[in-house]
Amino acid sequence: MTKRCVVGYDLNEKNCQISYYNENMEEPETMEVASDNYQIPLILGYYKDHWVYGQEAKQLMEFGEGNMITDLFQKAVKRKKVQVGDKIHDGVWLLSKFISLTLKHFEEIDCITFSVPYTNVDMSKMLKGIGRHIGVPGERVYVQDYKESFCQYMFYQPKELWQYESALFYCDAQEIRAYMLRRLNTTGGRRSDMFVTVEEVANAHMKELEAIYPVLNEDKAKDADESFKSFIQNVFDKKVVSSVYLTGEGFENNWYPNSLRVLCNGRRAFIGNNLYSKGACYSSMRYAQKYDEGPIYLDGTKLTEQISLRMRIAGQEGWYPIVSWGTHWYEADGQWEVLLEDTSDIEIHIETLTGEELRVESIPLEGLPQRNDYSLRLQIEVMFMDEQTCMLRFKDMGFGEFYPASDFMIEKELHLGGINGQFNSLS
Structure with missing residues (x-):
């Protein structure tokens, strides 16, 4: 157990x-x-x-x-x-x-x-x-x-293995697919942030694979080896690749000795079938430890915008994200409670990775009861209607027995730029 x-x-x-x-x-x-x-x-x-x-x-x-x-x-x-x-x-x-x-x-x-x-x-x-x-x-x-799992797996490998691009080849009985881990060119975001992605860059259906899997046929294996070698050379053309990973049941038989020499020419190569589960486990480690450092994974399904509020947390005042880039919109809903200082409105910052311009939205708090500082307790709720529409809700929660909750509630609808179009501009 x-x-x-x-x-x-x-x-x-x-x-x-x-x-x-x-x-x-x-x-x-x-x-x-x-x-x-x-x-x-x-x-x-x-x-x-x-x-x-x-x-x-x-x-x-x-x-x-x-x-x-x-x-x-x-x-x-x-x-x-x-x-x-x-x-x-x-x-x-x-x-x-x-x-x-x-x-x-x-x-x-x-x-x-x-x-x-x-x-x-x-x-x-x-x-x-x-x-x-x-x-x-x-x-x-x-x-x-799987692409994000590969990325998360690489974050925990020695830096020299993903100093440049890193390649993943998947092979089954009919086809080979190639993926590349690379850094993204962003204009927004903090300078210390590194954004990376994994893209499928090539695939091929190889008839020779059907003949050599699962029983090795020597003549067909040579043909498959030559085809795979050409496939690798095309994938690596004009790229600097630090490491290569082979996964999938098609690589279990040693039918690709010439291809392997190309793969290992100036780079490290690894083979195994537990990369995705380990990458997922590394993600679980980061989530459990609330570890936010390190590269941020993006793809065409994730938000490239971040919504922040100015808050003081553990004595440190700054702009803290309530919606972070690198999140799926359907997983970005959240709820928090904050103590409000004497203020007449709430300012929201919306940053995008596709440009340096900062968007500022102001939410007036007209109708909010007048109370002493830090006795105004607000509930902040984030709800995404779709990938382009985010609803913010601010609600008075009262302050224990001293101040009962009022009926104050205000909503703000934010229109974002969507996902795919913005992500494509980062490539």
């Missing part, structure tokens, strides 16, 4: 993988399900009123016993209904059951980050709901895609 820890959970259509960390460990470890095997097949089994998962469920399926449920990821995403025995279960419930069984060895999870091939508002809501169902508070459940 593993006690209090943070978890990174790689989840895709075929398998899941779990990395974890606690304060007694030097770095995250990946949970082994067998000797040198970290992948858990995404299969549920139901036999004699008992649920099983992974390899055990796979064995039942091979023996033709009990009820087997496959394609759990897609069934959950599409909200399909599945009959198991004499009961009908929702696809999200089945995926939640699978996840809870895989995490049964963890006594208490402080924070969990799910790493998935893609993310959107529906995926985020589904996985946050599953996180709450297995006992992790909703505010401690995070969702990120």
